[in-house]
Amino acid sequence: MSHAATASDVKGLSHPLGVNNAKLCMWLFLCSEVMFFAGLIGSYIVLRLGSLTWPTPGEILNIPLTGVNTFILICSSVTMVKAFAWAHMGNQTKIKRHLFLTFLFGVIFLSIQAIEYYKLYHHHGLHPSGNLYGTCFYILTGFHGCHVLGGVIAVFVLWIRSLLGHFTKGRHAPVELVGLYWHFVDLVWIILFTIVYLI
Amino acid sequence: MKSFMHKYVFSTDHKMIGLQFLFTAFLFMLFGGLLAMAIRWQLAWPGTKLPVLGVIMPETYNVIFTMHGTFMIFFVVIAIMVGAFANFTVPLLIGAHDMAFPKINMASYWLFFISCVIMLASFFAPGGAAATGWTAYAPVSVKAPMGQSLWLISLIVLGVSSILGSLNYLTTIVNLRAPGMHFFRMPMTVWAIFITAILVLLATPVLTAALAMLLLDRVLDTTFFLAGTGQPVLWQHVFWFYSHPAVYIMILPAMGIASDVLSVFSRKPLFGYHAMVYALSAIAGLGFIVWAHHMFATGLNPTLGTTFMVATMFIAVPTGVKIFNWLGTLWGGSIHFSSAMLNAIAFVSMFVIGGLSGVFLAAASLDIYLHDTYFVVAHIHYVLFGGSLFGIFAGIYYWYPKMFGRMMNEKLGKIHFWLTFVFYNLTFFPMHIIGIHGMPRRFYDYKQYEFLRGLEPLQLLISISAFALFICQLPFVYNFFVNLFVGKKAPNNPWQANTLEWTIPSPAPHLNYAKVPIVYRWPYEYSLPHAKEDWLAQDQP
Numbered sequence: 230m231s232h233a234a235t236a237s238d239v240k241g242l243s244h245p246l247g248v249n250n251a252k253l254c255m256w257l258f259l260c261s262e263v264m265f266f267a268g269l270i271g272s273y274i275v276l277r278l279g280s281l282t283w284p285t286p287g288e289i290l291n292i293p294l295t296g297v298n299t300f301i302l303i304c305s306s307v308t309m310v311k312a313f314a315w316a317h318m319g320n321q322t323k324i325k326r327h328l329f330l331t332f333l334f335g336v337i338f339l340s341i342q343a344i345e346y347y348k349l350y351h352h353h354g355l356h357p358s359g360n361l362y363g364t365c366f367y368i369l370t371g372f373h374g375c376h377v378l379g380g381v382i383a384v385f386v387l388w389i390r391s392l393l394g395h396f397t398k399g400r401h402a403p404v405e406l407v408g409l410y411w412h413f414v415d416l417v418w419i420i421l422f423t424i425v426y427l428i
Numbered sequence: 429m430k431s432f433m434h435k436y437v438f439s440t441d442h443k444m445i446g447l448q449f450l451f452t453a454f455l456f457m458l459f460g461g462l463l464a465m466a467i468r469w470q471l472a473w474p475g476t477k478l479p480v481l482g483v484i485m486p487e488t489y490n491v492i493f494t495m496h497g498t499f500m501i502f503f504v505v506i507a508i509m510v511g512a513f514a515n516f517t518v519p520l521l522i523g524a525h526d527m528a529f530p531k532i533n534m535a536s537y538w539l540f541f542i543s544c545v546i547m548l549a550s551f552f553a554p555g556g557a558a559a560t561g562w563t564a565y566a567p568v569s570v571k572a573p574m575g576q577s578l579w580l581i582s583l584i585v586l587g588v589s590s591i592l593g594s595l596n597y598l599t600t601i602v603n604l605r606a607p608g609m610h611f612f613r614m615p616m617t618v619w620a621i622f623i624t625a626i627l628v629l630l631a632t633p634v635l636t637a638a639l640a641m642l643l644l645d646r647v648l649d650t651t652f653f654l655a656g657t658g659q660p661v662l663w664q665h666v667f668w669f670y671s672h673p674a675v676y677i678m679i680l681p682a683m684g685i686a687s688d689v690l691s692v693f694s695r696k697p698l699f700g701y702h703a704m705v706y707a708l709s710a711i712a713g714l715g716f717i718v719w720a721h722h723m724f725a726t727g728l729n730p731t732l733g734t735t736f737m738v739a740t741m742f743i744a745v746p747t748g749v750k751i752f753n754w755l756g757t758l759w760g761g762s763i764h765f766s767s768a769m770l771n772a773i774a775f776v777s778m779f780v781i782g783g784l785s786g787v788f789l790a791a792a793s794l795d796i797y798l799h800d801t802y803f804v805v806a807h808i809h810y811v812l813f814g815g816s817l818f819g820i821f822a823g824i825y826y827w828y829p830k831m832f833g834r835m836m837n838e839k840l841g842k843i844h845f846w847l848t849f850v851f852y853n854l855t856f857f858p859m860h861i862i863g864i865h866g867m868p869r870r871f872y873d874y875k876q877y878e879f880l881r882g883l884e885p886l887q888l889l890i891s892i893s894a895f896a897l898f899i900c901q902l903p904f905v906y907n908f909f910v911n912l913f914v915g916k917k918a919p920n921n922p923w924q925a926n927t928l929e930w931t932i933p934s935p936a937p938h939l940n941y942a943k944v945p946i947v948y949r950w951p952y953e954y955s956l957p958h959a960k961e962d963w964l965a966q967d968q969p
């Protein structure tokens with residue numbers, strides 16, 4: 230067995246993937262989030278395939294409105310990327326501006342979703358209870374909405390911290406971590422928009 | 429007072445958190461054990477009066493077996509494997525000062541604690557605690573009384589706790605290994621926990637989604653699992669998608685512990701170290717594609733059933749590799765039959781029996797007959813009691829000196845082992861036989877059925893052995909708790925083992941290592957031909 234010592238042994242081994250603890254933890258956390266949504270989406274697919282009737286796309290849901298909303302969420306990802314890029318360069322004004330924009334887009338997204346829920350519930354009589362379509366629609370988009378809400382709160386905290394000048398060229402890890410999460414939530418939405426609204 | 433709270437209650441030290449998990453799990457082991465006694469009482473003498481509880485009613489009986497399974501699986505075996513052992517061993521064995529995120533670690537324990545409280549509180553809910561089995565099959569669970577909702581909430585909280593734990597273990601193992609501790613120099617215990625943590629990370633969220641859907645079905649009247657609009661069988665798919673990997677969560681750490689203990693007490697290198705790692709990974713990977721072997725009786729499409737059957741049987745291959753590696757480790761070794769070793773050997777042999785009955789059950793055509801009989805109960809107890817629990821005992825006897833700085837009494841340990849081993853087999857082996865005779869699991873009163881009346885002698889044998897098995901844990905309890913105070917002081921390295929935790933004082937001090945150790949070799953250098961001693965620690969150049 231070649232298990233004897235070699236010169237390379239005494240070198241430090243920390244961060245073999247080149248990723249620090251916090252970032253690695255965030256990536257792993259996102260893996261578990263992927264599985265959470267995989268459970269929900271998988272169930273949705275099974276339920277829908279097993280169901281005898283299903284409304285056609287656009288019959289109940291307002292696709293153009295949600296299309297706009299999807300666009301807004303994508304914009305928020307762009308501003309998030311920029312916020313991180315500016316943090317990397319240490320440009321204080323631009324970090325603040327882009328974090329605020331991200332926060333704003335997130336809030337708009339949630340507001341439009343709330344309006345959508347309100348209309349569907351009261352004008353179209355689509356309820357989460359009693360019918361499978363409503364069940365799937367509200368719960369899938371609702372769990373996603375909760376994730377957006379969490380992200381919005383996190384971005385808000387980042388924004389406040391940026392106002393206090395917490396992020397400098399060398400120290401802006403939280404921006405990156407929240408950014409990773411935010412992009413993940415955005416990606417999940419694109420999948421949900423496709424399978425719940427468009428197909 | 430403040431320092432007491434800091435040291436023992438709101439501790440961020442991985443060792444203390446591990447012990448918190450251990451002691452909480454012990455409490456649940458006692459509760460779960462008492463519930464098992466009630467089950468056996470009812471099956472031995474159906475409908476007769478039990479001391480204290482009185483006559484067990486059918487509804488109560490359902491609560492009892494549900495909570496027995498729930499406690500033992502989620503609050504005992506999983507808690508000890510990925511709460512207690514993973515916490516205690518990982519930083520020590522890789523030469524780290526603590527976990528990567530001590531505060532998240534503390535949060536993980538306190539979420540676990542909250543989940544325990546909710547689960548216990550559910551007994552006082554109107555209609556009593558959950559009574560639909562630990563598997564909570566829909567649609568019964570959708571319409572069950574309120575205790576079911578608390579059951580669901582408790583397990584959701586528990587899931588979050590487990591996920592936080594696994595984030596910590598994975599980050600710690602990847603990033604905090606001491607210099608020289610390459611992946612392929614990690615002790616098998618660490619490897620096993622590493623792979624288990626991946627399973628926890630990827631499987632638990634699916635359970636969380638399933639539990640959330642069921643909870644919504646109950647409180648918001650959604651219709652995921654409701655017959656008619658939704659699909660009750662979908663519950664089984666999502667539940668088993670988690671719970672099959674979960675059975676590996678419960679056994680892989682025991683495999684790691686047994687590997688290390690067998691090697692130390694045979695004074696021989698672990699046979700087939702690399703093969704062991706690959707086999708572990710293969711078992712974990714296959715674990716994600718076999719879940720429907722729990723569902724052969726649901727009217728699964730036969731082609732699909734066959735696929736799941738074949739996939740399940742493939743698991744026997746890496747499992748066989750591991751078993752032969754353990755035998756290879758023992759082969760020709762100078763074996764010390766310490767308490768830890770005896771339990772590790774029992775782990776291997778009993779796990780073989782459990783694995784074989786698993787392969788029986790995996791044969792779809794046979795399973796249609798055996799499903800939901802006592803044969804399945806025999807299987808799960810051979811793998812979970814015979815496998816996981818003997819593994820846990822081995823781990824406790826092995827690391828007790830490092831945990832508490834004192835030695836357990838070997839003589840009592842052996843008495844405990846042999847009594848447990850004998851009564852365990854007397855309790856669970858006959859369950860195979862009554863299962864093949866058609867004795868269903870979860871039946872309140874088998875004597876109502878003509879064709880089962882002949883099983884009475886075996887039922888009595890099982891029940892009496894079960895009571896004896898319970899009593900035989902007393903030597904262990906005594907050994908564990910009394911020696912906390914009066915045990916012989918433990919030296920640094922009582923077993924002459926190679927892994928890093930034995931190079932520091934017992935009990936392991938706060939932050940473990942005064943100086944970061946440097947690792948020069950793998951952990952299995954025993955009986956080296958030219959060395960003075962028959963062992964060489966990992967930090968020796």
Ligand code: HEM
Pocket residue numbers: 563675676678679721722740741743744747782783784785786787789790791795798799800804807808811812815816
């Ligand atoms: C060689 C490996 C194994 C195979 C082939 C196997 C196969 C099976 C099958 C086919 C069933 C379904 C029986 C039925 O309900 O009709 C089953 C049930 C079960 N197995 Fe295994 N198994 C294996 C190892 C394990 C291990 C290692 C554990 C846990 C440590 C385990 C725990 C369980 C449990 C808890 C159940 C019962 C679930 C219930 O309550 O319905 N199995 N096994």
Ligand SMILES: [Cu+2]
Pocket residue numbers: 671672675718719721722
């Ligand atoms: Cu299984």
